Amino acid sequence: MSGILTAWLGTIPTFAAPFLLATIGLIINERAGVMNLGVEGIMAVAAVVAVIVNLSGGDIPLAILGGIGAGLVLTAVFAFMAVVLRIEQVLAGLVTFALGIGVSGYLGDSFENQPITGLSPLPAAWFAHLPPVLAGILDQDLLTYFAFVAAVAIWFVIEHTDLGLRLRATGEDAPAADAAGVSVPLMRIGAVMAGGVFCALAGTHLTLVGSHLWVDGMVAGRGWIAVAMVTLSRWSALRAIAAALLFGAVEALVPQLLSSGLNVPVYLIEMSPYLATLAYLLISGFFQTTADAQPADLARPYLREERR
């Protein structure tokens, strides 16, 4: 039993990191007032391009850069639709999602199921003197470490810097931000692109760290979970760490339970984080906390010439 526990705790950060990266990417988007539902597609494109680059002889940093680049191309399509053309953001996001899933399936068709070496964890010797449980938790790869550091850094930038103030103002009250001299379109495009970098990193994490190969449809709804996790973490990158660990813990539990042979309702356990998020939404709605935390101008296109 303790063996299972150690193995479970050790895999949680790996499962949590993609959720965390995608969620902080979305938080940057949404704090500027843009709802990006295309994250699932961005992750898929980044995941497949990272594998293709790696299989074609590129090393890991190049694979990560390739993934980010591919994710950014798709993010730019979304930014053009949502910010420049001011199409309804839910629709623009869904188009981005389907485009990403379609393109990744097309690109990855001839690279499916080919294993790559991927990104390996830090040398185990570094953690040898620690208790095994702690060593298991700390012995992760650099991208996973980056996810947790980035969450804190993004939280600091959003909440405690001038740039963050402008970003939040754009999301809370775009007309006021515009009147105060913030370029709303530029700020929003910047936020969407910066968020796209993190969403793409989440995708590269899935293949380079998680599976070490590409399978069509392997993002499997993780991007959508990130959309819900933004609400769960109430638009705070710091609370996103806790939310990601919760979903990561449940996801990491499932393979352990399956391999342990215990007779447990696996699907009900997998359902539990979704139910927990729904319950959280409803309860916090009752106490008015979530709705108050939501950026007031979320998903509302802004045009100076348009009076509201």
Add this chain to the structure above:
Amino acid sequence: MYKPLVSPRLAVSRRLTALTLTGGIVTGLIVCTCFLLTQGMGLSDLASQFIGYTFGDPEGLDQTLTRSIPFILMGLSVAICLRVKFWNIGVQGQVWAGAMAATAVSLYHIGPAALRIEAMFLAAAIGGGLWCGVCGAARLYLRANEVVTTLLMNYVAAFLAQQLLYGAWRNPTDSYPVSQSFAPGETLALLGFGHLHAGIFISLAGALFCFWLCTYSRVGFMARAVAANPLAARAVGIPVGRVVLLMATLGGALSGLAGFCIVCGEEHKLTQFVGDPDFIFKSIVIAYLARANPLGVIIAAIAVAGLDTAGDSLKAFYQLPGATVLAIEATLLLCVSSFEFLLRYRLDWVKTGKVAK
């Protein structure tokens, strides 16, 4: 120097609406055709696949029409919700909920045997309606964003279905995780043309009902006011919350009926493939291409079902991955929605200061 100036249009003519929609669809089709031409297909191949097989060949037409039955209902579901600016991205969950409710009625022999299929129909509508209505109520009373709640309800339904299929409802004599087959009286009759079943009447009746509801009924009138300006609607005494809740519940019920048509018309039992995650996007494509018009949904649903049929044969004959169809649909929607920009805004080029000298 010139710079662009974007200004919102106050009135839009019907002609411009029709022009932009046509322009968007034509541009999208041209882009997709160019892509498929680069994949080693000739124009005649494309025509024979997309038009000849999909709509001309009995086998292809059968597949297209059978698929369009649930697509019409799902498209209506999203369209009805869009009428009050409620984004229903939980169609997959509502299809599962409807299918599970209908299956439960069959498995537990609820109601008199003579009215079993009617009971299943009702159960599916209630199941789907509840699945979406809960989200409507959460938005109304708890200000919970419906994009997130309807999305999460997809997963709750899908995992519940997996749990039942691998657990309590599993048919022990079948090696696949499926439920017991329905009794002969619990399925929709075939119409004598391939797999086409009586569900087509349900979906066509649903479209007519929604058209009446949106165009001629009191609720439809109030829904138009709510969509145009909720604050103004409230000020003149329209019960905004209740209208949104009613339309959301109705939308969910339509998706639930799509689930009913799939289990009772096609599968004749609950299987793992009833609630496809692709339904979420496809239903939105259908509703949006139809501009949320219930009668337009019929045409859009048949067109999207036709794309699916063509996609299946592209997969078989040209080794194009199945996801290509999704990319084609996304490109179409991208072009159509981008053309909307011209509909909503006017683009002028204005001279900037320096030209004066």
